[in-house]
Amino acid sequence: MSSAILRCQRLTVRYGPTVAVEAVDLALTAGEMVALVGRNGAGKSTLLRALAGLTGHEGTVVRDPRACQHPRGEVRVAYVPQRATPRWDMPISVRRAVTAGRLPPGRRWRRAARTDGRVGGGALARLDLTELAARPVGALSGGQAQRLLLARALAQEPDVLLLDEPCDGLDVASVAALVGTLRQLADAGMAVCCAMHELRLARGACNRVIAIDRSVLADGPADQVLSPGGVAALFGLAGAA
Amino acid sequence: MSGIAWLVEPMSYPFMQRAAVGTLAVGVAAPVAGVWATSRRLVYLTDAMGHAILAGVAAAALLGASLLVGGLTAALVMALLVALLVVRARLPEDSAIGVAGQGLFALGVIGVSVSSQPRALSHVLFGNPLTISSADVAAVIALSVIVVAAVAVCLPVLVATTFDPVHARTLAVRTGLVDTAVIVGLGLVVVVGLTTVGVLMALTLCIAPATAARLLSARVTRVLFLAGSLGASAGLAGLLASYHLGLPAGPVVAVLAVAEVAAAVLARTCLRRRHAN
Amino acid sequence: MVRVPEPVRRLVAALSVLLFAGPLVACGRASAEGGDQAVRVVANFYPVEFLARLVGGDAVTVTGLTPAGAEPHDLALDGKAMAALADADVVLYLGAGFQPDVERAVAALPESVHRVDLLSAPGVGLLPAPAALGKEPLAGGNDPHVWLDPVRMKAMAAAVTDAYAAVDPGAGERYRANLAAAQGDLDGLDATLRGQLASCRQKTIVTSHAAFGYLADRYGLRQVPIAGLSPDAEPDAKTLAEITDVARAAGVGTVFFEEALPPKLAETVAAAIGARIDLLAALEFDPSEAIGAGQDYLSVMRANGQRLHAGLDCA
Known part of the structure; x- marks a missing residue:
């Protein structure tokens, strides 16, 4: 556990009187691909947003730069929101949307420099978007749009990748391609944590599954957590597996 | 009358020259700001700010303060009120805008009626491009330089926060600050436009050319350039047409700007047809 | 140009009636104690108020309908004005569509209130509305700005005197004496202007x-x-x-x-x-x-x- 890049302790998020996430302890390490599962409203999105620094919370979230595959003195966390979040009718090209990932703190008032162009181009190529780079973002299919969001995250050159339901609404082929890409990224040393519905996917692609319902129900190897007698079954999650 | 004379004759009058420069400046500034209003779903807010600003200008006139500062303050109060009503009272956004805008407008009407010079104030409030002074012309040129420069410098941040504000926050961009800046910028355009070329022309130039430009292109730089050009041409053509037709300038410019949207819809439909065939 | 829309102005006026009319009526009654016999005159705006005071002197109390600075053309009456109208003995105003709201309110007054449209007074010949440059004149429209002609002001002063004498016959002589003085002033003004502009x-x-x-x-x-x-x-x-x-x-x-x-x-x-x-x-x-x-x-x-x-x- 000492090699955790991102670790939270006693993480609790409240929306007014409602407790969305309660006393969550978890740690992500480089090179692993983690599935975050739970029923609708279990707090998956809230937990990811808290880890990404988007939501006020109680408890601690610690980033450890020494645990990164390529230590740079800071841990970069990239967050991929649900596909419905962005304004897809915005008049921008795919390339410009991906380049937004190159907007690091402190330099954000400057235009994309040459490095930014190179990294952005790399991210586009990585997700097979090079041919679509000049397209308006509004003209993309669901799978292409999800790839755009992932490419934008890659343009941030992250150590940790947090994804909120990236497979929702995609066809089978797109899901397979996406999961394959995420797997490769994890194998290359990134810590990937992905909220998902599809338990079959979680079992097939992920080293580790965390089941939550406000707090952590189970955290362990996919086979154990999602086994017919496992904790997830108690909550009706295993039925889908 | 020959085409050249149609263009040149009105410009022999100094007030028409000032009106032309002022209208051109607002015709560039308002659409360039308006692109962000349309992209961020702030069209109704912009419209309602036009009403709310009445309260600020009336209060400023009563207190003897600068009308510009009063109008801008009202725009900010309006934005804060809307945010408060949406976040705290959980009102739907359009209801919040409607309630806040009408409330401030009503206060403004009362303010105008209790001021000692309501007759003079109503003339200050609703500018007329024909009576624009040299100082007004300088103000709208400054406005248009500020708006264009701010958009050019901050384009990446504006794009990132407009396309995906949640993601922009993970990049440590202070989206609240950017949102406020956008609303203040729109407020500035509306206030300056309202007191110089008139409220109708200012509001229409914020919305219509930007809408037309977005129909014609999906590249943000091209949309900004198109919006500015469409706004400036609607302004100038409207001013000249109003001169020759003997009609008030504000409504003619507004009608032309809306006609640009109709033309853009047509052009896009035709292009789609051709692609389909 | 967008102006404060009429419905909004009316709403504000109606609200102010609700808020202020009650107390004002009470005030009006209280202040009338000093001059119980005074004729209560309501005049639509300043030049008419001036005539009303000039002819009435101490025998009348004059209330104006147009607040300082409010647009007299197309005036929207406020609660104060409505209260004053309800309490009036004599109402002096200008018709001819100068202030439609005033004409509407006057038409709704009880028969007992003596009302005079000074534009139709004898000797006040109306001129047609001037045409804007290059445009046809409005058909049937008359120019209401009669008060800037001293001679027509004299004719209106005579009409005001008749109205006062009808309501308050006891003081008729006093009003006629005031009228003679007023006409002298206006004649003097006319002569001066004539000389200056000859x-x-x-x-x-x-x-x-x-x-x-x-x-x-x-x-x-x-x-x-x-x-x-x-x-x-x-x-x-x-x-x-x-x-x-x-x-x-x-x-x-x-x-x-x-x-x-x-x-x-x-x-x-x-x-x-x-x-x-x-x-x-x-x-x-x-x-x-x-x-x-x-x-x-x-x-x-x-x-x-x-x-x-x-x-x-x-x-």
Whole structure:
């Protein structure tokens, strides 16, 4: 556990009187691909947003730069929101949307420099978007749009990748391609944590599954957590597996 | 009358020259700001700010303060009120805008009626491009330089926060600050436009050319350039047409700007047809 | 131009009736204790108030309907005004569509209230509304700005006297004596203006709005108004251009603006033809507030005469 890049302790998020996430302890390490599962409203999105620094919370979230595959003195966390979040009718090209990932703190008032162009181009190529780079973002299919969001995250050159339901609404082929890409990224040393519905996917692609319902129900190897007698079954999650 | 004379004759009058420069400046500034209003779903807010600003200008006139500062303050109060009503009272956004805008407008009407010079104030409030002074012309040129420069410098941040504000926050961009800046910028355009070329022309130039430009292109730089050009041409053509037709300038410019949207819809439909065939 | 929409103005007026009318009626009754016998007169705006006081003297209490600074053309009555109307013995106003709201309210008053439309008084011959430059005159429209002609003011003063005498016959002699003095003042003003404007090199007066038709008609001048009969009827660009052309051709050296209107349009025309601007009061408001303490109709009209004398290059 000492090699955790991102670790939270006693993480609790409240929306007014409602407790969305309660006393969550978890740690992500480089090179692993983690599935975050739970029923609708279990707090998956809230937990990811808290880890990404988007939501006020109680408890601690610690980033450890020494645990990164390529230590740079800071841990970069990239967050991929649900596909419905962005304004897809915005008049921008795919390339410009991906380049937004190159907007690091402190330099954000400057235009994309040459490095930014190179990294952005790399991210586009990585997700097979090079041919679509000049397209308006509004003209993309669901799978292409999800790839755009992932490419934008890659343009941030992250150590940790947090994804909120990236497979929702995609066809089978797109899901397979996406999961394959995420797997490769994890194998290359990134810590990937992905909220998902599809338990079959979680079992097939992920080293580790965390089941939550406000707090952590189970955290362990996919086979154990999602086994017919496992904790997830108690909550009706295993039925889908 | 020959085409050249149609263009040149009105410009022999100094007030028409000032009106032309002022209208051109607002015709560039308002659409360039308006692109962000349309992209961020702030069209109704912009419209309602036009009403709310009445309260600020009336209060400023009563207190003897600068009308510009009063109008801008009202725009900010309006934005804060809307945010408060949406976040705290959980009102739907359009209801919040409607309630806040009408409330401030009503206060403004009362303010105008209790001021000692309501007759003079109503003339200050609703500018007329024909009576624009040299100082007004300088103000709208400054406005248009500020708006264009701010958009050019901050384009990446504006794009990132407009396309995906949640993601922009993970990049440590202070989206609240950017949102406020956008609303203040729109407020500035509306206030300056309202007191110089008139409220109708200012509001229409914020919305219509930007809408037309977005129909014609999906590249943000091209949309900004198109919006500015469409706004400036609607302004100038409207001013000249109003001169020759003997009609008030504000409504003619507004009608032309809306006609640009109709033309853009047509052009896009035709292009789609051709692609389909 | 977008103005405060009529429904909104009406709503504000209605609300202020609810809020203020009750207490005001009570106040009115209380203050009437001092002059129990005084005739309660309501006048639609300043020049009529002036006449009402001039003829009535101490025997009447006069309330105006148009608040200082409010647009008299197309006035929306407020609660105070409605309360005053409800309490009046005599109502003096100008018809001819000058203030439609006032005409509506007057029509709704009980039969017992004595009302006089001074525009239809004998001797007040109305002129048709002046046509805007290059436009047809409005069919059937009359110009309401009669008060800027001292001779017509005399005729209106006589009508006011008749109304007072009918309501308060006991004081008839007093009113007639006041009328004689008032007519003397107005005759004096007329003679002064006639003398000042008899031989002017410039006959064209460029004015902020078309308020000076009767003045121009009386003293042989030609009015070129920038805005129409109402100051809200601002000119379009071509009309403005024609006004500057006409003014330049006539050699106009002074463009006149009004006490209660922003001088922007007058400045625009003056700048275009290289003329000065000067005040020419239209007297739509109490000049003791709009111009300076101690000023009234007669002093302001004399000052108008001097400014015209200077601005029109008169001998």
